[in-house]
Amino acid sequence: MIFARLRSWWRATRHAARAESDMDRELHAHIEARADDLMARGMAPEEAHRRAEFEFGPLTQTMEACRDARAANLGPSLLQDLGFGLRVLRKNPGFAVLAVVTLALGIGATTAVFSLVNSVLLRALPYRNPGRLVYLFEPVPHITGVPLEAWGPFNADFYDWQSQSRSFSHLAVFTSDSTNLAVSGAAIRVTSSRVTGEFFQTLGVPPELGRAINPDDDRPGSDNVAVISHALWQSQFGADPHVLGRQVLLNAEPGRIIGVMPPGFCFPHGAESFETAEAGGKATDVWVPLALTPKEKAMREEGPGYAIGLLKPGVAPASAQAEIAAITANIDKLHPPFFQGATSVIRPFDVEITGGSRRALLTFLAAVLLVLLIASSNVASLVLARMHGRAREFSLRAALGASRGRLIRQLSTESLCLAGAGGLLGVLAAWLTIRLLVHFHAANIPRLDETTIDARVLLFALGTSLATVFLCGLFPAWPASRCDIHEVMKRSASRTVRGTASNLHRGLMIGQVALTFVLLAGSGLLIRSFLNLQAVDKGFRPAATVSVDIRLDARYNTPVRQVAFFRQVIDGTSRLPGVEAAAAANFLPLGGGQSISAIEVEGYPFDDKTFFEQRDVSPAYFAAEGIPIFEGRAFTDADAGSSQPVIIISRSFARRYFPGQRALGKKIHTSGHRVVVGVVGDVRQYSLETAPLMQFYLPLWQNGGWAANIAARTTVSPDRLASDMRGLVRNLDPAVAVGAVRTGSELVAAATAERRFETFLLTSFAGIGLFLSLVGLYALLTYSVEQRTAEIGVRMALGAQPGSILRQVLAQGTTLALGGIVLGFAGAWLAARSIASLLFEVKPTDAPTFFAVAALFCAVALAACYFPARRATRVDPIVSLRAE
Amino acid sequence: MPDRLDLLQGTLDLLILKALSLGPLHGYGVLLRIEQISSQRLEIQQGSLYPALYRLEHQGLIASEWGESDNKRKAKYYRLTPAGRRQLRTEADKWSQMAGLMASILNTTPEQI
Numbered sequence: 001m002i003f004a005r006l007r008s009w010w011r012a013t014r015h016a017a018r019a020e021s022d023m024d025r026e027l028h029a030h031i032e033a034r035a036d037d038l039m040a041r042g043m044a045p046e047e048a049h050r051r052a053e054f055e056f057g058p059l060t061q062t063m064e065a066c067r068d069a070r071a072a073n074l075g076p077s078l079l080q081d082l083g084f085g086l087r088v089l090r091k092n093p094g095f096a097v098l099a100v101v102t103l104a105l106g107i108g109a110t111t112a113v114f115s116l117v118n119s120v121l122l123r124a125l126p127y128r129n130p131g132r133l134v135y136l137f138e139p140v141p142h143i144t145g146v147p148l149e150a151w152g153p154f155n156a157d158f159y160d161w162q163s164q165s166r167s168f169s170h171l172a173v174f175t176s177d178s179t180n181l182a183v184s185g186a187a188i189r190v191t192s193s194r195v196t197g198e199f200f201q202t203l204g205v206p207p208e209l210g211r212a213i214n215p216d217d218d219r220p221g222s223d224n225v226a227v228i229s230h231a232l233w234q235s236q237f238g239a240d241p242h243v244l245g246r247q248v249l250l251n252a253e254p255g256r257i258i259g260v261m262p263p264g265f266c267f268p269h270g271a272e273s274f275e276t277a278e279a280g281g282k283a284t285d286v287w288v289p290l291a292l293t294p295k296e297k298a299m300r301e302e303g304p305g306y307a308i309g310l311l312k313p314g315v316a317p318a319s320a321q322a323e324i325a326a327i328t329a330n331i332d333k334l335h336p337p338f339f340q341g342a343t344s345v346i347r348p349f350d351v352e353i354t355g356g357s358r359r360a361l362l363t364f365l366a367a368v369l370l371v372l373l374i375a376s377s378n379v380a381s382l383v384l385a386r387m388h389g390r391a392r393e394f395s396l397r398a399a400l401g402a403s404r405g406r407l408i409r410q411l412s413t414e415s416l417c418l419a420g421a422g423g424l425l426g427v428l429a430a431w432l433t434i435r436l437l438v439h440f441h442a443a444n445i446p447r448l449d450e451t452t453i454d455a456r457v458l459l460f461a462l463g464t465s466l467a468t469v470f471l472c473g474l475f476p477a478w479p480a481s482r483c484d485i486h487e488v489m490k491r492s493a494s495r496t497v498r499g500t501a502s503n504l505h506r507g508l509m510i511g512q513v514a515l516t517f518v519l520l521a522g523s524g525l526l527i528r529s530f531l532n533l534q535a536v537d538k539g540f541r542p543a544a545t546v547s548v549d550i551r552l553d554a555r556y557n558t559p560v561r562q563v564a565f566f567r568q569v570i571d572g573t574s575r576l577p578g579v580e581a582a583a584a585a586n587f588l589p590l591g592g593g594q595s596i597s598a599i600e601v602e603g604y605p606f607d608d609k610t611f612f613e614q615r616d617v618s619p620a621y622f623a624a625e626g627i628p629i630f631e632g633r634a635f636t637d638a639d640a641g642s643s644q645p646v647i648i649i650s651r652s653f654a655r656r657y658f659p660g661q662r663a664l665g666k667k668i669h670t671s672g673h674r675v676v677v678g679v680v681g682d683v684r685q686y687s688l689e690t691a692p693l694m695q696f697y698l699p700l701w702q703n704g705g706w707a708a709n710i711a712a713r714t715t716v717s718p719d720r721l722a723s724d725m726r727g728l729v730r731n732l733d734p735a736v737a738v739g740a741v742r743t744g745s746e747l748v749a750a751a752t753a754e755r756r757f758e759t760f761l762l763t764s765f766a767g768i769g770l771f772l773s774l775v776g777l778y779a780l781l782t783y784s785v786e787q788r789t790a791e792i793g794v795r796m797a798l799g800a801q802p803g804s805i806l807r808q809v810l811a812q813g814t815t816l817a818l819g820g821i822v823l824g825f826a827g828a829w830l831a832a833r834s835i836a837s838l839l840f841e842v843k844p845t846d847a848p849t850f851f852a853v854a855a856l857f858c859a860v861a862l863a864a865c866y867f868p869a870r871r872a873t874r875v876d877p878i879v880s881l882r883a884e
Numbered sequence: 885m886p887d888r889l890d891l892l893q894g895t896l897d898l899l900i901l902k903a904l905s906l907g908p909l910h911g912y913g914v915l916l917r918i919e920q921i922s923s924q925r926l927e928i929q930q931g932s933l934y935p936a937l938y939r940l941e942h943q944g945l946i947a948s949e950w951g952e953s954d955n956k957r958k959a960k961y962y963r964l965t966p967a968g969r970r971q972l973r974t975e976a977d978k979w980s981q982m983a984g985l986m987a988s989i990l991n992t993t994p995e996q997i
Contacts, residue, residue: 025960026911029912029953029959030930057930057932061931062931065934066935070938070939070942
């Protein structure tokens with residue numbers, strides 16, 4: 001049956017001409033035969049023919065029905081519809097361009113945001129069994145203020161998990177470090193990870209060349225082996241196929257390259273882990289064995305790494321967590337008292353990696369769907385407006401025998417042309433937008449840079465386009481196709497006052513304004529949040545500072561050697577041209593990294609629940625970072641080695657513990673009995689959005705450290721200073737590399753990047769929405785003025801003043817806008833709660849924002865209404881009365 | 885002239901199949917045959933015959949070829965295909981079941997309940 005149909009359709013289509021003439025002959029043969037019969041009964045030939053034709057009924061309709069019956073119409077009439085649709089659109093380019101641009105904006109924005117969601121939330125992570133991969137954390141709940149992601153397991157606990165648990169196929173620990181890598185000549189800084197033996201088995205990604213690190217490599221004293229990334233292989237080894245076995249220096253120690261990972265493998269990557277986010281969000285380039293000594297493996301107060309695991313097939317994260325929690329509870333008493341009460345938390349990879357951005361992305365998706373709705377309703381009202389203009393065409397076609405289905409098909413084909421063009425342009429716009437977004441964005445949403453347009457995105461764009469066809473084509477087509485011939489004929493015959501825009505049209509307009517208002521209010525709240533954030537007192541002056549980080553290797557294994565090296569760097573940097581102050585610190589404000597501790601303040605009982613931020617800094621630190629000193633002094637080069645241990649505290653610290661007194665000279669116990677020598681301003685160290693804990697500073701020259709950030713306040717360009725500093729460090733020790741150069745402004749920009757991105761995105765959507773609904777308002781009024789030209793002409797002929805005509809049209813527009821604003825106000829009031837978590841120091845129902853947005857909207861809506869209204873006042877009564 | 889009945893919805897296809905089961909016919913012949921076997925009691929709008937014929941052919945229930953009519957005119961002759969024959973059987977069965985059912989329902993008297 002199916003074949004018969006296909007064959008019949010194929011014949012009808014393929015041999016269309018023959019089928020047509022056959023049909024013609026057959027039907028005429030019928031009429032002839034009938035006439036013959038009638039003549040045989042004695043009817044006159046002419047009369048017989050007339051009678052036969054009459055009995056047969058309308059020939060063309062029968063033929064049309066026959067074509068339909070064979071489905072012969074499907075191809076040709078679609079083509080005909082398409083051709084006609086295109087002609088109609090070409091005859092009215094203003095409408096077509098407006099509709100296509102509107103759709104392109106809507107579809108483009110939606111597709112762009114969907115492709116972000118697709119790559120960040122939907123696309124599988126590039127590991128063998130992403131669904132079974134989990135992170136394992138071991139938080140100690142009574143130590144507050146440390147994010148879950150910072151709680152890697154204690155070494156011995158991890159090995160207990162590994163030997164006792166049954167839920168995992170593999171478990172591994174990795175660190176996030178940076179390493180000075182010397183291939184030949186001076187060292188460069190690369191992001192690295194020390195990993196346990198099952199790390200690569202856990203992730204299940206085989207190397208592109210050579211082999212990965214295996215459990216045999218993960219032993220102290222075995223060869224120093226290293227696996228490198230595809231990117232490093234290309235940049236440092238020129239993609240040399242004989243790279244395996246090459247000797248390199250890793251932190252000044254020899255190492256041998258045994259494998260190259262495939263492109264795209266760079267775990268731990270950027271924001272995926274707490275620690276690499278600090279290291280600047282770089283992809284990992286070098287993996288080396290962790291190779292803990294038995295003594296290190298037994299530590300229950302140290303845990304330099306983060307744990308990941310591959311669940312056995314069929315094991316749920318919750319049951320694995322229960323098992324690990326039980327093991328942890330058993331060994332908890334072995335922890336030092338401070339860390340007792342440790343728990344364990346298991347998080348699936350996708351939740352951990354992209355969970356934080358899920359809410360923001362879904363908010364964007366919701367917002368952009370509003371834009372799409374606005375665009376669709378805009379096009380729908382454009383189509384509606386035209387439909388009124390074409391009422392006579394449709395009634396004529398209906399009178400000539402076009403069925404309702406046929407009319408709807410014609411209209412849908414026209415919308416399909418529009419949506420097709422809009423969709424194509426939209427995908428193009430989305431592609432451009434994605435490039436912009438990826439470029440603009442500063443690595444805070446993980447995997448964002450992987451965003452591309454793939455099959456799923458294209459499918460989405462197609463679906464969106466089809467949905468808009470339905471929304472803006474079929475929906476208005478339905479009432480139009482029901483056009484009442486008598487009604488239209490009657491109307492066009494007389495010159496009475498015509499209805500203005502239909503209720504449907506007005507309803508669409510009000511809805512559109514309301515949706516736009518919701519978007520505007522949302523972006524208004526985000527803009528206020530962003531301004532609030534910009535105005536936050538950071539506590540330091542980031543402008544004109546440049547920082548680099550330096551990491552020392554095992555040759556610098558005493559505080560004395562470390563301090564000696566860093567002092568040389570600081571002294572050298574201070575003498576560089578244009579440098580006003582240079583200092584070293586373990587962590588810089590907004591540079592990432594956090595170290596908190598509980599300390600004992602003399603006169604107060606020790607409180608292990610109150611935590612302080614700790615910094616180790618060199619003397620000029622406060623000058624270099626522009627942190628104000630309120631009391632006492634900064635550190636000096638004399639605060640070093642075995643001199644009197646000193647401490648500098650933040651102002652909130654001083655106010656809390658020494659209210660109304662001089663803090664100077666007070667005693668604080670932390671790594672020795674220290675005397676307060678200064679009080680400085682509070683600094684937003686870790687995030688601009690949260691007030692800092694109480695802070696204290698220790699002299700770096702007394703404590704030393706493996707790694708330090710060198711910060712300099714300078715008057716020369718950052719690049720010049722950076723290259724000077726590189727030269728300086730290379731002269732001191734060529735095996736030590738200078739890490740990423742960052743200016744203070746860049747650090748601030750990175751700290752506000754996510755918010756800026758969100759604000760930018762939502763504001764763009766609101767802008768598009770505003771533009772679209774203003775165009776919609778303009779188009780509706782223009783159309784309505786056009787429809788009422790005759791009426792206005794009559795009224796002017798009867799003496800109406802231009803002022804009253806103007807007021808009337810303006811009133812029509814502003815009524816719609818106000819209706820929409822009231823509706824939108826209510827909607828925004830409710831919807832704003834859902835973005836409460838994206839706001840900063842502004843309530844979701846911030847009245848000033850809402851009223852400002854309403855006022856702005858009123859003003860621009862009035863402008864959009866003014867031009868059509870002006871046109872109405874210029875109507876010439878004589879011309880308008882002749883116009884029909 | 886006997887009372888003429890309008891065609892029940894959906895019965896034209898079945899009538900055409902029945903008419904053609906008695907031998908190949910051209911379109912006008914189908915019309916005459918139906919009128920003949922219904923003793924002129926069914927009126928078929930002549931034009932409506934062809935869409936039905938085309939639909940049946942499209943469904944593969946009948947096939948057509950050009951031939952010559954009794955009075956030497958070229959005419960397109962339709963005949964039943966095996967699928968059409970099967971279709972006629974099942975449709976006819978359904979129809980008579982339905983007719984029997986309707987008749988028994990409509991002939992029900994109060995006493996029978």
